[in-house]
Amino acid sequence: MNFIQTGFLIGGLAVAIPVLVHLLSRWQVRRVELGTMRFLQEVMQDGAQRRRIRRWLLLLTRMATVAVLVLLFARPYLPETIRRDGDRLRVMLIDRSASMSMPGQSGRLIDDAVAQAKDAAAELGTDATILWAWFDSSVEPFDGNLTRVSAPRSVVGDTNYLAALRWARDRVAADDDAIADVVILSDLQQSGLASDALETATLKMPKHLPVRVIDVGRPAANNLAIQTVTTASKRLSPQRDVIADATLFNFGTLPMEEIPMTATATNGRRSVRLKKSINLPDGQAQELSFDFGKLEPGTWQVTVQLDVEDDLAVDNRRMTAFEIAQPASVLVIDGGSRDAAQLAESFYLAAALRQTRREAALPDEVEVSAGDGQTAPQSGLFDPQVVFLYDDALPEMQPPRTGLVVVTDSGSLPQRAIQRLESYVTAGGKLLVFAGDGGEPGGGATAASSHTAWQQSGLAPGTLQMPLRSGAMPFRITSVESADSMLSPFADPQSGDLGRLAFDQMLPIQPAAQTDVLARFEGDRPALTRHRLGQGDVVWFLSSADASWGNWTTSPLYLPLVHQMAADLLDLTGEGKIRYRSVGDRRDLVATQAAPSATPSDPATLRTVSAGSRDGESLTFGQIGFEQSGGALYVVNSTAKESDPTRIPVEQFSEHFQITPAEPGTNEPTETVQGEHRHELWPWFAAVAVVLLTAEFSLANRTTA
Structure with missing residues (x-):
């Protein structure tokens, strides 16, 4: 027997109440022997035995009544086992x-x-x-x-x-x-x-x-599998030979000799095809490299194919993709003079942008042949061009030709330059601004007039105030928005703790409603902000780009932080435009998705379909190939673990x-399935409760203390 409301079973403790009442009702009297009461005592003792029996029956009746009422409220039931035809x-x-x-x-x-x-x-x-x-x-x-x-x-x-x-x-x-x-x-x-x-x-x-x-x-099973195809990076320089490394594994029990392989790289206009062969012992892996030489800028798709027949064909082909691109054009605006270039804010920034970060997400700085036996360093991710407003005219800025503009001192720019920056950002440009007071010799407008111009243009992240100097202790970054791709690498202190940076001066602001604060100083003061203006993005770092407001330029974090801010504005952080997926992975964008091309190596056949169409209903990648979706190219391969037979x-x-x-040779389950159908017993308990209450009423009227 089971119960629906098991909590009411606690009420079973009330069974003790009739017992307590029975014990308390017993009279404790002093017996006195009177001669005149001898015959009356004999009569009373004759009826006392019957009263004692009725009192015990009354006690048991009351206890049973309480117990039955508790069970009634707990709603007991018997689970029924149902077995019917068609079940x-x-x-x-x-x-x-x-x-x-x-x-x-x-x-x-x-x-x-x-x-x-x-x-x-x-x-x-x-x-x-x-x-x-x-x-x-x-x-x-x-x-x-x-x-x-x-x-x-x-x-x-x-x-x-x-x-x-x-x-x-x-x-x-x-x-x-x-x-x-x-x-x-x-x-x-x-x-x-x-x-x-x-x-x-x-x-x-x-x-x-x-x-x-x-x-x-x-x-x-006899299976040869291409498990991985990799390049040095997803973004490569045109001056660098492109090498694709393919890893093969022989899951069969026999060695394979002279296995033919084909690697094809295409950008939609030109294709490069290479053929090689390899010997592969049983149960072992081998790596084979394909050198495509120098390729022209653009997005290239690579397909490596095993030209053999084995038991599992799905892993005989594997794809990858990469982008050939010149270093991103970065215009660095310095409000000072070229004569003081070694002391200007732009000196630190330009030097940092010319360096190459040795991280997997960015190309390494290597040396390539210059053709005459000499070597030349490979170009980095950025190509900075410094403009000194005191000596040079501000060049034409048009996105995307000018990928990023960096202002080294917000207080040194005249109003006309800020107005041109407004037009550039509104049209889709990217702007990175470092705070400053414009106090350098030959520096242009004062900080106050520059602040007014910045706020009127909409490029300011909010209300700009006058620079604030720290006291005995420098300003430090205390919180970072790790969910944003710009600062996500610094969420792990082992990768770089921005709290180690020290600043003697900062630019206080009252952020606008549309401004996102990505990092903060003590006292909840913004340290790094980002907001949209028209089609473009504006990022403010609210301290100087040089050592005038602190010695953070000497910190090992200066280079990665400057690179991360610039790269994120240029959409070079995170996964980027080329993303790798496996069959069965969930899609990042549901609004739009693409169907794999019939010939995965040909980007001209890529097509995009809406999520509302029949082909766009799947929320996972279901086929091997290249898919264009949401401005990103997805490279979809089979999972490597399926290759092991x-x-x-x-x-x-x-x-x-x-x-x-299941028992062999039978279609019947090993046990009978017990259903959830409940045969409730409360009507029976209600009837018993009525009988007990009637009996209690009768006994209580016929029993004296």
């Missing part, structure tokens, strides 16, 4: 991962799985309910009409048995009255097992739910997931 439920899970494209007995392994699934479904007749679903890294239900069930043409996903079993468990739990079982058809590839034992333990498959595992895999026996599969295997 059978079978969940059919068919593996559609990449390994199921291997040759089978009647085509591919997935074709064999579909044929055996039809046989398993036909065993139950027409009265049973069958839920059909494909699974790879995710589960996709489908209409299982036996006359129309057919294997999909493309199978490229990776295997996730845990996700499939969870889905089946939840479907069965949603229909507790059904007598259910699960049938899973797969090649039992070992790579699909959950690697985390704790994650597997959370499955908790019901013990009464039998799972039949049908193995359609091959005893042995190692398999596991059915017994080990059942033990790993702690499932109850």
